[in-house]
Amino acid sequence: MIFIDGVGIGNEDYQNNPFFKYPFKTFTQIFGKTPSIKDQVIESNNSFIFPADARLGVEGFPQSGTGQTAIFCGVNAPKIVGKHFGPYPYSTLLPIIQEQNIFKYFLKKNKKVFFANAYPKPFFDYLKSGKPRLSVTSLSCRFSGVRLNHATDVKKGKALTAEITNEKWNQKLGYTLPVIKSETAARRLLKIAFQNSFTLYEYYLTDYIGHGRHEGDIEPVLNTLDEFLFAILSEMDRSNTTLLICSDHGNVEDLSIKTHSLNPSLTISAGKYGKYLFDTIKDISQIKKAIIEISR
Numbered sequence: 434m435i436f437i438d439g440v441g442i443g444n445e446d447y448q449n450n451p452f453f454k455y456p457f458k459t460f461t462q463i464f465g466k467t468p469s470i471k472d473q474v475i476e477s478n479n480s481f482i483f484p485a486d487a488r489l490g491v492e493g494f495p496q497s498g499t500g501q502t503a504i505f506c507g508v509n510a511p512k513i514v515g516k517h518f519g520p521y522p523y524s525t526l527l528p529i530i531q532e533q534n535i536f537k538y539f540l541k542k543n544k545k546v547f548f549a550n551a552y553p554k555p556f557f558d559y560l561k562s563g564k565p566r567l568s569v570t571s572l573s574c575r576f577s578g579v580r581l582n583h584a585t586d587v588k589k590g591k592a593l594t595a596e597i598t599n600e601k602w603n604q605k606l607g608y609t610l611p612v613i614k615s616e617t618a619a620r621r622l623l624k625i626a627f628q629n630s631f632t633l634y635e636y637y638l639t640d641y642i643g644h645g646r647h648e649g650d651i652e653p654v655l656n657t658l659d660e661f662l663f664a665i666l667s668e669m670d671r672s673n674t675t676l677l678i679c680s681d682h683g684n685v686e687d688l689s690i691k692t693h694s695l696n697p698s699l700t701i702s703a704g705k706y707g708k709y710l711f712d713t714i715k716d717i718s719q720i721k722k723a724i725i726e727i728s729r
């Protein structure tokens with residue numbers, strides 16, 4: 434599973450929707466077209482693009498804390514809290530994340546799980562600093578004893594940085610990691626996924642861009658993501674692996690606003706049970722259950 438923060442299906446808008454403004458070959462070459470509000474479902478070669486509702490019957494813009502709890506714990510988190518909340522999960526959701534996160538489900542069944550992201554040293558220092566505020570995924574790992582990868586794991590090719598190519602870790606955090614191509618990162622993730630029942634990789638620069646924090650380098654960031662996803666979809670072993678790409682709320686698909694959007698979340702499925710995921714997932718709180726079903 435590849436979780437991409439803040440990507441919805443937006444309007445066919447060549448000014449404000451970067452998936453129309455810039456080339457995105459994952460859509461144009463693999464699916465033959467780019468999804469839009471008018472064209473939300475695209476099927477090609479047993480791969481599916483489809484919308485997943487992120488509003489979950491609660492007013493306001495969907496947020497990451499409740500949205501990610503919905504995805505990774507399979508509950509209507511905004512309804513439980515009474516509102517969309519983020520970016521970190523609302524305190525009342527912590528016991529739910531502790532007990533119901535998807536990693537815990539697989540571990541209870543004695544199945545192997547892997548969280549493919551690596552975290553830099555400042556993050557581990559922050560973890561030791563008392564009561565850190567954490568995202569749903571890192572909290573899920575802490576609650577279930579799933580190991581968080583370090584820079585050394587990236588060096589060994591056994592984990593990925595959240596920016597895929599390692600460049601920014603070198604530039605901004607002073608690491609001397611080998612800079613890798615998106616395709617190399619994709620192959621590493623496929624290899625890791627092959628060894629586990631459930632593998633998660635999380636990408637969040639899309640949400641940063643959508644909030645206007647990456648002014649200027651929207652195109653290179655999306656290009657890196659595009660090459661990564663294109664390689665995943667092109668090279669995955671479709672007879673043995675199921676891929677789900679999902680998101681917690683819209684954001685980057687509408688650059689005219691710096692907030693999140695009300696658009697449905699972009700969802701892509703492919704591989705062995707790709708069709709089942711496409712048939713089953715209508716909103717983001719149904720993702721966990723659908724993944725459990727196909728892993729039985």
Ligand SMILES: [Zn+2]
Binds near residue numbers: 496497498500640681
């Ligand atoms: Zn988010």
